[in-house]
Amino acid sequence: MCRTTFRLSVVLPSALAGLLAGTAAQAQSGLLSTITEGADIGNSVEKLLVDYAKASVSAASLASVGGSAPTVVENLRDVSVALKGDTPLSRKVFALSVTPSRTDLAFPRVSLSDYATKMSSRLIASTTLGYAQGESTHEKVDFRRRAWSIETSAFFDPGDDPVVVVANRDCAKSANDVLLAPPPTAPLPTADGPPVLVNVTDTKTALLKAALKAYDNCADRALAEANKRWNKSRWSVSIATGWIQRADGTGPSERLGTTVAGGVVYGFDHMPALREKAAWTLLLRRSSGEPVLKSLVVGPLQTQGNTLWSTRLSGGSSTFRGVIEFSNKRQRAETTSELTFTRAFGIDLRVVDGLWLNLRSGKQRRINGGGEEIGSLVTLSYSPSATLKR
Amino acid sequence: MPVQATNPIHFRLHRAGGAIIVANASLWIGAGTPAARRVDAIAFNEVLQPSESQSAKDLGGGTFTCVMQFMLRKDLNGRYELNVDVDGTPVFNQTQVGDVSNEPLKAALLETQFDIIVT
Numbered sequence: 001m002c003r004t005t006f007r008l009s010v011v012l013p014s015a016l017a018g019l020l021a022g023t024a025a026q027a028q029s030g031l032l033s034t035i036t037e038g039a040d041i042g043n044s045v046e047k048l049l050v051d052y053a054k055a056s057v058s059a060a061s062l063a064s065v066g067g068s069a070p071t072v073v074e075n076l077r078d079v080s081v082a083l084k085g086d087t088p089l090s091r092k093v094f095a096l097s098v099t100p101s102r103t104d105l106a107f108p109r110v111s112l113s114d115y116a117t118k119m120s121s122r123l124i125a126s127t128t129l130g131y132a133q134g135e136s137t138h139e140k141v142d143f144r145r146r147a148w149s150i151e152t153s154a155f156f157d158p159g160d161d162p163v164v165v166v167a168n169r170d171c172a173k174s175a176n177d178v179l180l181a182p183p184p185t186a187p188l189p190t191a192d193g194p195p196v197l198v199n200v201t202d203t204k205t206a207l208l209k210a211a212l213k214a215y216d217n218c219a220d221r222a223l224a225e226a227n228k229r230w231n232k233s234r235w236s237v238s239i240a241t242g243w244i245q246r247a248d249g250t251g252p253s254e255r256l257g258t259t260v261a262g263g264v265v266y267g268f269d270h271m272p273a274l275r276e277k278a279a280w281t282l283l284l285r286r287s288s289g290e291p292v293l294k295s296l297v298v299g300p301l302q303t304q305g306n307t308l309w310s311t312r313l314s315g316g317s318s319t320f321r322g323v324i325e326f327s328n329k330r331q332r333a334e335t336t337s338e339l340t341f342t343r344a345f346g347i348d349l350r351v352v353d354g355l356w357l358n359l360r361s362g363k364q365r366r367i368n369g370g371g372e373e374i375g376s377l378v379t380l381s382y383s384p385s386a387t388l389k390r
Numbered sequence: 391m392p393v394q395a396t397n398p399i400h401f402r403l404h405r406a407g408g409a410i411i412v413a414n415a416s417l418w419i420g421a422g423t424p425a426a427r428r429v430d431a432i433a434f435n436e437v438l439q440p441s442e443s444q445s446a447k448d449l450g451g452g453t454f455t456c457v458m459q460f461m462l463r464k465d466l467n468g469r470y471e472l473n474v475d476v477d478g479t480p481v482f483n484q485t486q487v488g489d490v491s492n493e494p495l496k497a498a499l500l501e502t503q504f505d506i507i508v509t
Contacts, residue, residue, distance in 0.1 A: 101408075101466070101467065102466065102467055103467070104467070104489070104491040104492065106408055106467035106468065106469050106489075106491075109407070109408065109467070109469060110408060110466060110467075111406045111407055111408060111440070111466075112407070112408055112409070112410065112437065112438060112465060112466055113405075113406070113438050113439065113440045115408075115466055116438045117438075125408075125466060163465065163466060164438075166465075167437050167438050167465070168438065170435055172410070172412040172433075172434075172435035172436070172437050173433065173435045175412045175461055176412055176414050176433040176434075176435060176461075179412075179414055179459055179461060180414055180416070180431050180433065184416060184418075184428045186418065186420075186421060186422070186423075186426035186427075187418055187421045187422070187426070187455055187457050187503055188421065188422050189421050189422035189455075190392075190421065190455055190503050190504060190505045191503075192391075193391065194391050194482075194483060195391075195481050195482060195502045195503065195504040196502060197460070197482065197486050197500050197501070197502045198500065198501050198502065199498055199499070199500055200499050200500065200501050201493065201495070201497075201498045201499050201500075204499050205495075207499065208461065208495065208497060208498075208499040209495070211412075211461055211499075212461075212463065212495065212497055215410075215412075215463065
C-alpha cells in the first residue's frame with residue numbers, strides 16, 4: 001500500500017510545536033495552513049534572516065513529533081506570531097515567540113562587540129521565549145492545550161552569523177565615504193560651552209539615507225557571498241512544558257510533561273570537498289512525564305517518556321538538494337495520524353526565496369499500527385517574512 | 391570649551407550597545423571665515439570594536455574646529471552608547487546614550503562640534 005500526503009506548513013516555535021501536537025501518544029495531522037509574521041532582527045532585518053523554511057521537513061517531523069519538528073533553529077525574529085489552520089486533530093492553534101534581546105526593549109542588552117566575540121552573548125541575544133495554545137480532540141473529547149518554551153541557538157563559527165558577517169565587512173567605510181563625500185560646508189565658529197550632541201536626522205535626511213543605502217548595498221553583497229554556503233554549522237537547544245485540560249473545563253489541568261530538544265547541523269567545515277555541498281543533521285528530543293491522552297479520558301492518569309532521534313544527510317546546493325533521513329520512530333500508530341517515516345529519502349527544492357518544496361518517500365508505520373508501508377509526502381513550506389519587506 | 395591636544399591629534403571612539411555606530415571627524419581651520427577649509431577627515435569604521443583609535447595627519451600647531459558625525463543604525467538592537475576622547479580628554483562630560491529603534495529610519499545622524507588647540 002502506498003500513501004501520499006500533501007502538506008502546506010510553516011513555522012511554529014519548534015519547542016512548542018511538539019507539545020501542542022500532543023503527547024507521545026498523539027501527534028498533529030499533517031494538513032496545515034500556517035501564516036507566520038514577525039519583524040526580524042538586525043539592521044537590514046529580513047536580509048539577516050537565514051531561510052527558515054528549508055529546515056521545516058526533517059525525519060523528526062515525519063516521525064510525528066508534532067506539526068513542527070524540533071528543528072535546528074535557523075531564523076530569529078524579534079517577535080513572531082503563527083496561526084495554524086484547523087486540522088482533524090488540532091484547532092485554533094496560536095503561537096507567539098519573542099526574542100527579548102532583539103526587541104525595542106533590548107533586554108537583556110547585548111552589545112554588538114560582545115555578540116561578535118562571545119558565545120555566551122550570542123546565546124543570550126538569541127534566547128527566545130514562546131507561548132502557544134490550541135485545541136484537539138481525542139476519544140471524542142475536546143482538550144485545550146497551552147505550552148511555554150525557551151530556546152536558543154548559535155552558529156559554531158561566529159563568522160557564519162549574518163549579523164557578524166555584515167559588521168565584519170567594513171560596510172561602515174561605504175557609509176563614511178558618503179558622509180564625507182559632499183563638498184564640505186564650512187562650519188560656523190564653535191559656540192561657547194561644552195560640546196553637545198545634536199540629532200540632525202531631520203535636516204540631513206538625504207545624507208543619512210544615502211549613507212544607509214551605501215551601507216545596505218555593501219551588506220547585501222556580504223550576505224550574498226555568505227549565503228552561497230547553505231550548510232553552515234550551527235546548533236540549538238530548547239525546553240518546553242505545558243498543560244492540558246478538557247475544553248469544557250471539567251477535570252483538572254494536567255502537566256504535559258517536559259520536553260528537551262537539541263539539534264546540530266554540521267556543514268563539514270573541515271572537509272573542503274564537502275564544505276559547500278553537504279550537511280549532516282542530528283536532532284534529539286526527550287520528553288518525560290507526558291500524560292497518555294487516553295488515560296485523560298478514562299483514567300487513571302498515566303504518563304510516559306519518549307526519546308526520539310533523527311538524522312539527515314543532505315547534499316546539493318542552496319536551492320536544490322537530496323536528502324536521506326532516518327529516525328528511531330516507534331510511535332504507537334493507533335493514535336497517530338501523522339505519517340510516520342522511520343527512514344526516507346527525497347529532495348528539497350527552493351522555488352523562490354522562502355518557498356520550499358519538499359518531497360519525501362520512505363517506510364512508515366501504518367496508521368492502524370499494523371506494520372509498515374511505503375509512503376510519500378509533499379510539503380510546501382513558506383516563510384513569508386523571509387521574503388516580504390517591511 | 392576647546393580641547394587641548396598635541397600634534398598629531400589622537401582620537402579614541404568608545405562605543406557600546408546593539409546599534410551600529412559609524413563615525414567620522416572633519417578638522418577645519420578658519421571656521422566662520424571665507425578662508426575656511428577642511429584639512430583632514432578621519433573615519434571610524436571598526437564597528438565591532440568597543441574602542442577605536444585614529445590619528446589625524448601632521449597638522450602642525452594651531453586651533454582647529456572639529457566636526458564629528460555619528461551614524462547610528464539599529465542592528466542587534468537600537469541601543470547605543472558613545473563617547474570620544476581627544477588625547478585622552480573626554481569630549482562629552484558623560485557617555486551619550488540613546489536608542490534609534492523608534493526613529494523612522496531605525497537610524498539617526500548626530501553631530502557635534504568643538505575646537506582643538508594643538509600645541
